[in-house]
Amino acid sequence: MSKAITSREADYSQWYNDLVIKGELADYSAVRGCMVIKPYGFALWENMRDALDKMFKDTGHVNAYFPLLVPKSLFEAEEKNAEGFAKECAIVTHYRLKTDPSQKGKLMVDPEAKLEEELIIRPTSEAIIWNTYKGWIQSYRDLPILVNQWANVMRWEMRTRLFLRTAEFLWQEGHTAHASKEEAVEETLRMLDVYADFAENWMALPVIKGVKSANERFAGAEDTYCIEALMQDGKALQAGTSHFLGQNFAKAFDVKFSDRDNKLEYVWATSWGVSTRLIGALVMAHSDDEGLVLPPRIAPLQVVVVPIYKGEEQKAAIDSKVNDIIKELKAAGIRVKYDDSDNARPGWKFAEYEMKGVPVRLAIGARDLEKNVVEVARRDTKDKTVVTLDGVAQYVQGLLTEIQQQMYNKAKDYRDTHITPANSWDEFEKLLDGKGGFIAAHWDGTAETEEAIKEKTKATIRCIPLEGEKEPGNCILTGKPSAQRVLFARAY
C-alpha cells in the first residue's frame, strides 16, 4: 500500500489526521488555521449539503444571503453574543493596499484607507440578520420568517484541527422570526429533529438529543439544544445545535411587530447550524485502520469497478461487460466509477479505494468473465462475495442499503454500550480515564459544580437528554439533589 496510516491504537489523533490528508478530504493551507477542502472532501460536503438543504426546504425554509462583514456597532448590539465571540474575531480595518516605497514589487496597507468603523468577519450572523429583519417585519402577517443561509464563517481559534476546529469553516445557519414564544420553541425543536434525522439516516451517526447547561449555551441564547455523537476513542462530539433565542436579538435590534390586536411586541427568534465539522465526526465515527469508511448515502463514490487483466484482448472483453454493468448501476442512480487506468496495479487500486472509503468494490477478471461472475467487496466489513453478473445492479443496490444500515447499527451498538451510569465520584473518574464514552451522572444544576468537575477531569456536561427516564438522585460531586442524570464526557 502506497500510503501507510497510523493505527487508532498507536495514535488516535494522528490516525485522524492521516485519514483526512491521505483520504484526500482536505489539506493544510498557507493561512493559519484555515484548510483547503479538496475535491473528494468537497463532493462529500455537497452530498451532505444537498440532503440537508432538501430537508430545510421540505420544512418550509428558504435560502438567502447576508453580508460577510458586520460593522462593529451592530456586532456589539447583543451584548452576550458579542462578548461570547469577541475573542475570536477577524477584523477588517483597511480597504486598500499601496505600493511599498521601501520594497520593490511589494505592497503595504495604505494608512490613508483606514475604515471609520471596523468590520468583523461574521463568526455567526445573528447581528447582521436581525438588523436586516428590522426592515422586513412590521406586522404578524410578515411572520414567520424561515430563512437559512449557506456560508463561510470565521472564528479565530488558537488550536485548530482539520474539519473539527478551523478558523474558517463552511456551515448553514438558519435564522427564524416568530410571533410567539411557543412557535419559536417548536421551530427550535423541529430543526433539532431534522439534524438528528440527518445524522442518523444519512451519516449513519447515532446521536443523543439534549439541551445544554447554561455554561455551554450559545452566547445570546435562552436555550441551546444539541445533538451529541460519540467517537471511537470514547470522546463526544457536538454535531449540531438549535437555539431558542427568546427576544434577545429583537430587543437588541428593536424588532417589533403589531399582533392581531394591533399591539406592538418583540419578535421571537431561533437560530440553528451545522458545519463542515460534521465531516470530522463522520471520519472519526466510522473509519478504521485501513482508511475512511463512508456511509453509502453520502459517499461521493458508492461503487468502484476494477478490472484485472493481462493484455489488451482480456481488457477489451472486460471493458465491454463492465460498460453494461456501469450503465445498469447508473440507471439505478448509483454513483459509480470504472477505474481502468493503467498506471497502477489492481492491489494498489484496492488499497486506494479502501483508503477513500468507497462502500463497494467490484473486481472482475478474465476467469470471472468466463464464469459470468464478479467479486464484490464491501468496505465496512471487508467481506467478499462472488455474485453472478445477471442482476448485479440489483444486488449492489441492496448491498448499499445494507451497508448504510449496518454502519448505523455498529455505531449505535458502540454508543449504547458506552453510556455508563456513575453513582460515585470514584466511579466517575475511573470511567472517564478507562472506558470513556458518555457517563450518566447526577448533577446539582449549578454552574459552579459543572466548572469544578471540568477543572478536575476535563469532562463537560454534553447535554441534559430530552428522552429517557428522569430518575432523581444526588450530585456526583456535591451530593446535593438532582432531578435527572445528565451526560458527561470529554469532548472534541
Next chain:
Amino acid sequence: MSKAITSREADYSQWYNDLVIKGELADYSAVRGCMVIKPYGFALWENMRDALDKMFKDTGHVNAYFPLLVPKSLFEAEEKNAEGFAKECAIVTHYRLKTDPSQKGKLMVDPEAKLEEELIIRPTSEAIIWNTYKGWIQSYRDLPILVNQWANVMRWEMRTRLFLRTAEFLWQEGHTAHASKEEAVEETLRMLDVYADFAENWMALPVIKGVKSANERFAGAEDTYCIEALMQDGKALQAGTSHFLGQNFAKAFDVKFSDRDNKLEYVWATSWGVSTRLIGALVMAHSDDEGLVLPPRIAPLQVVVVPIYKGEEQKAAIDSKVNDIIKELKAAGIRVKYDDSDNARPGWKFAEYEMKGVPVRLAIGARDLEKNVVEVARRDTKDKTVVTLDGVAQYVQGLLTEIQQQMYNKAKDYRDTHITPANSWDEFEKLLDGKGGFIAAHWDGTAETEEAIKEKTKATIRCIPLEGEKEPGNCILTGKPSAQRVLFARAY
C-alpha cells in the same frame, strides 16, 4: 397596484433599482456596498448556480474550497494581478476584540492582537489556489487539474449598485492547470462556450463572444475572453470572462511538473468566472415597466394560480379543481404555486406576480369552472388566452418553452439591430449619444487610441469578436490600419 415603479423612459437607473428592491431580489444592507440577497433573488441564483454547476461537471470539473483570506506575501507574488486588485482590498489586521474600558458595553479592537502579516479578503483566488497547486502537482500525471469554487469575494468598489457592482458578491471561479499551452487555451475557450450556452439557453440572453483588448484584460492574464450582452438602454454588460493565464501564476508560485520526457516545465493555467452580476444583466435585459420578466428555465416560480371567487362554496369548488392542476403541473416538473391567500384581492395578486416576473399566471373563477376552462396569461407579452382544463399542464409546459424562446428572440432582435457599423468619428459619436448599442468600428490596436476614445466618449472596447467577418479598414480615430472591426460601447 401597491408598488409603483419608475418607467424606463423616466429614469432607467431608478427603474432598475425599483425592480430589484420591489421585485424582492435584494435589499441594501448596513454594510457599505454590500447587499442582502433576499429569498426570491437567492432562489433565482440557486437555479442559475445549479444549471452552471451541472455544465461544469459535465465538462469534467469538480468543486473544492480554498481559504477566504490570502496572506499579503502570497497576494503580491504575481505582481500584475496584485497591482490590479491592490486598490480594492479589504484587509484583516487584527484577530480579537476586547472590552472598551472607556465605553460601557462597547468593544474595541485589541491592539495586542495585531497580525504579524496582514490578510487580504480574496478579490479572486489565483494566489491562494496556485500556492496550493504547488503541493498537488509534480508530474504530468497530476494534470490537468479541473477545479471550480463557488464562493464569496470582495472588491472594495467606490460606487456600487445592487448586483451590478457590490463590494461583496457571490461567484464561481474555475482554476485549471494544464501540461501544455494548447490544452489551456482549449479549456479557456471551452468555458467561454459554456458561459455563452448558459447565457443564451438558460437566461435567454444573447451574447457576443470575444477577446478583450490589453487594457481591459484581467490582471495577470495573457488573454481574457468574454461574453458581452446588451441592455435595454443600449449599454453593454460583460456577463462572464475566461482567462488564459499562460505560465504567469506557475512562475509566481514556482509550480513545475516533469513532463513525459522527465523535463521540468512550468504549468499552464486558466481561470474563469461568472457572478451574481448576471442577475443584474437578467433584470435589465428582459424586464418592463410593470416589473421583472424572468425566463422560465431559471424563474424561481414558473406558474402561479390565482382563484377568483365569492364565498366559501365557490372557493371549495375551485380548490378541488386547482389541486388536480397543481398535481399535474408538479408531476411535469413545473415550479408552481397556488396563491389562495385571503389577504389580497386577485387584481393585487396579478400585479404582484407581474412585478415578480412569474412567466405564466392561471386565473380561475366559478364561471370558468362551469365551462371547464382557465385563463392563461403570459408575463412576457401579457397575452391572455382561455384554454380548457383538460390537458392544461401540457399546454402550460409548451407555453413555458415558447416564452423562453421568444424572450431570447426578442432580446436577440434588439441586440442585432443595435450592432451598428461606424465609419467616421462623427458617425461614431452620433451613434453613441443617440441609438447606443454596440458600435462596430475599426481601431488601430493601440492602448493609447483606446484610452483616447474612452476619455472622449466613455465608450470602451467591449471585445474583439471571435466570430463574423474580418474586414480590414482604418481606425476611427487615427486612420491607421486595422485588421478587423471591434465592438465599442458604453458599459456597466
